[in-house]
Amino acid sequence: MLIDLPVHEFIQDMKSDSPAPGGGSASALAGALSAALGIMVTNLTTGNTQYAGVEKRIRELRTELESVLKDLERYVDEDTFAFNDVMAAYKLPKEGDEEKAIRRDRIQSSMKTAAELPLLVAGSCLRALTAAVELLRIGNSNAASDAAVSGRLAYAALWGAVYNVRINLGSIKDAEFNRDKRAQITALLKKGEELTLELSRLADEKMP
Known part of the structure; x- marks a missing residue:
């Protein structure tokens, strides 16, 4: 499992010429780091009489x-599993009409996943x-930078995940599926942008 690898080994896997793990797993990991930082801020706030x-x-x-x-720790691996399923679908035989139809359906199904x-x-x-913004507002002010970093990581990871949705939608022929996901x-992006603006405002206030 990727999530169980030492950090250095994970990085080595990421920089290899293999297409997986790639941007999807990296986004999930960045999100996981954001959540972990947020948890740290909560731990530095609870029990403090202030x-x-x-x-x-x-x-x-x-x-x-x-x-x-x-969830995000699980998605680090599941994103790579999903990519591998797409690759497996493309490798299915395509000699006759029946094989081509099976392959086409499998590709579309795996692309949706x-x-x-x-x-x-x-x-x-x-x-x-969302949690990072609130933690920056009410959490331990000595950990304000950690809450801010948590939020920035989350926003970057959000965009990274969106890019991975978009690139897959380009190969999916189901118009209704595409409209719904878009x-x-x-x-998600609208809410993320609103939250990031608030995060920036609070960070400037807490760390002028």
Whole structure:
């Protein structure tokens, strides 16, 4: 499993001439790092009498981020699995009409999965970004830079995931599927941009 590799070994795999792991797994990992940083901020805030008034909310954010982290760690590998399934579909035999039809259907099915997986990554990254903004607002001010980095990582990972959805949609012939996924992308990016603007404003306020 990629997620179980030492950091250096993961990086070596990423820089190889193999197309997987690639941008999708990298985006999931960046999102996971964002969630982990956010959790760190919650841990640096809870138990501090200065932040007793937000203790309950901070604990809720930690629970939310633990869920996000668990999902994104899983997606690091699942994105690569989805890509490998697409490659396997393209290698199916295509001698007669029946084989061509089976191959075509398998390609389309695997491409849809390969588009849906990074969309899940994007959704999780938006959750991490949402939490980061709130943590920057109410969390331990000594960890303001960590909350800000968490948010920036989440936004970058969100965009990375979106790019991976888009490239797969280009090969999918189902028009309704394409419209639905593109609408979801638009909504995610709109919310992500709004949150990032707020993150930037808060960061400037906390760290002038």
